[in-house]
Amino acid sequence: MGQKLHILGAGREVGRAAIAVEREGRFILLDYGVTFDDNDIPVLPLTIPPSRIKAHIVTHSHLDHVGASPLLYISAEPRAYMTPITRDISRLMLYDFLKISSYYLPFETAEVDRFLGSVEPVDYGSERSIDGFTMRFSDAGHIPGSTMVLLETSGKRILYTGDVNTIETRLVGPADTSNMDAEVLIIESTYGDIDHADRRIVEDRLIESVKEVVENGGTVLIPAFSLSRSQEILALLAERLRNIPISYDGMIRPITEIMLRYKKYIRRPEALEEVEKRCIQVDSWSMRRKIWREPGVIVASAGMLKGGPALYYLKRIADNKNSAVFLVSYQGKNTPGRMLLEKGVFMENGPRVVARIEWFDFSAHAGRTGLLSIVKNLKSLEKIVIIHTDPDVGEAFANTVKRETGIDTILPRVGDVIEIL
Numbered sequence: 559m560g561q562k563l564h565i566l567g568a569g570r571e572v573g574r575a576a577i578a579v580e581r582e583g584r585f586i587l588l589d590y591g592v593t594f595d596d597n598d599i600p601v602l603p604l605t606i607p608p609s610r611i612k613a614h615i616v617t618h619s620h621l622d623h624v625g626a627s628p629l630l631y632i633s634a635e636p637r638a639y640m641t642p643i644t645r646d647i648s649r650l651m652l653y654d655f656l657k658i659s660s661y662y663l664p665f666e667t668a669e670v671d672r673f674l675g676s677v678e679p680v681d682y683g684s685e686r687s688i689d690g691f692t693m694r695f696s697d698a699g700h701i702p703g704s705t706m707v708l709l710e711t712s713g714k715r716i717l718y719t720g721d722v723n724t725i726e727t728r729l730v731g732p733a734d735t736s737n738m739d740a741e742v743l744i745i746e747s748t749y750g751d752i753d754h755a756d757r758r759i760v761e762d763r764l765i766e767s768v769k770e771v772v773e774n775g776g777t778v779l780i781p782a783f784s785l786s787r788s789q790e791i792l793a794l795l796a797e798r799l800r801n802i803p804i805s806y807d808g809m810i811r812p813i814t815e816i817m818l819r820y821k822k823y824i825r826r827p828e829a830l831e832e833v834e835k836r837c838i839q840v841d842s843w844s845m846r847r848k849i850w851r852e853p854g855v856i857v858a859s860a861g862m863l864k865g866g867p868a869l870y871y872l873k874r875i876a877d878n879k880n881s882a883v884f885l886v887s888y889q890g891k892n893t894p895g896r897m898l899l900e901k902g903v904f905m906e907n908g909p910r911v912v913a914r915i916e917w918f919d920f921s922a923h924a925g926r927t928g929l930l931s932i933v934k935n936l937k938s939l940e941k942i943v944i945i946h947t948d949p950d951v952g953e954a955f956a957n958t959v960k961r962e963t964g965i966d967t968i969l970p971r972v973g974d975v976i977e978i979l
């Protein structure tokens with residue numbers, strides 16, 4: 559009997575990853591994330607009957623992969639598989655998500671707790687068998703604890719990359735695709751149309767730019783996601799800027815603490831320990847009110863300037879001609895960060911100008927060449943399903959794959975059902 563893939567989310571869109579593998583009416587669910595509309599209202603994936611889910615695999619703790627998971631735990635309790643660090647960071651992310659968006663969400667803390675209470679922790683190299691499927695996990699190289707998963711049944715294999723990166727960063731090593739050969743590949747393609755600049759060159763450029771601003775008496779604001787990007791940037795700054803005050807603000811600290819509890823998922827834990835020793839944590843309003851008045855660098859959430867302490871600091875430093883905003887995260891459409899980048903202004907009772915704005919590509923997603931190397935490393939591939947992508951980017955990557963390998967590709971829409979084997 560054949561299997562089907564149900565594209566419950568992430569079809570021609572970046573966000574709400576949710577794919578169900580169906581066999582004889584039962585499901586293995588790969589991620590169950592949310593996305594946000596232009597008004598910041600959460601958009602959930604399509605549903606399947608939770609009682610028929612035999613295993614729920616969560617590749618990592620970003621909300622676009624785990625944000626809707628508690629919804630499955632209202633009427634059922636499917637076993638959930640993830641690394642222990644993903645479980646612990648997901649708890650923080652989901653509680654924070656409820657704090658901000660609870661009005662729009664069909665679940666509460668009880669369902670978050672039920673979900674996290676159903677977790678069976680797995681690790682890189684772990685294998686589990688359930689309902690005729692064997693699952694094997696390996697490092698996806700995206701953020702600490704992120705996994706890819708290989709599903710095998712009746713001798714056929716499906717590899718799901720989750721979000722994946724093929725280069726080493728300050729925080730994590732590259733994805734490990736050894737022993738993950740498959741007939742079907744479900745691959746993300748957030749940046750399937752471009753190659754990122756060399757990471758070391760980007761790092762050098764950021765360090766030089768920060769020095770320039772601070773030596774001129776200015777303050778640098780670096781808005782960054784509190785999960786992973788902040789830690790990577792802080793580790794870089796702490797190592798390379800000896801005499802410049804480095805501060806951080808937002809949910810960065812509790813996430814760093816979890817990372818330091820699970821050192822094996824961090825490439826160089828000593829670099830994160832140095833962050834805790836060397837950098838200043840802003841933990842009170844009195845500190846927040848004065849920290850930006852002195853020359854230095856501040857790393858703060860939210861990464862797209864939609865709120866959080868980053869927005870507070872932006873309003874304070876905007877009119878200072880010596881200050882700068884350095885963006886290091888993806889800037890979604892219609893976000894204040896994107897507007898700042900494109901127009902050099904943000905709106906607060908009319909446009910306000912920031913003297914210096916720069917963008918640095920610290921992506922945690924593989925570019926075209928990295929994604930293509932994953933495809934080429936799998937010797938038995940028959941079919942490639944491209945998800946987690948803007949339609950034109952996915953199209954470009956599909957064309958690259960066809961040209962270079964001749965393998966059959968699909969760029970599904972949300973709601974599509976794909977017969978696979």
Ligand SMILES: [Zn+2]
Nearest residue numbers: 618620700721
């Ligand atoms: Zn992610």
Ligand SMILES: [Zn+2]
Nearest residue numbers: 620622623721
């Ligand atoms: Zn994602």
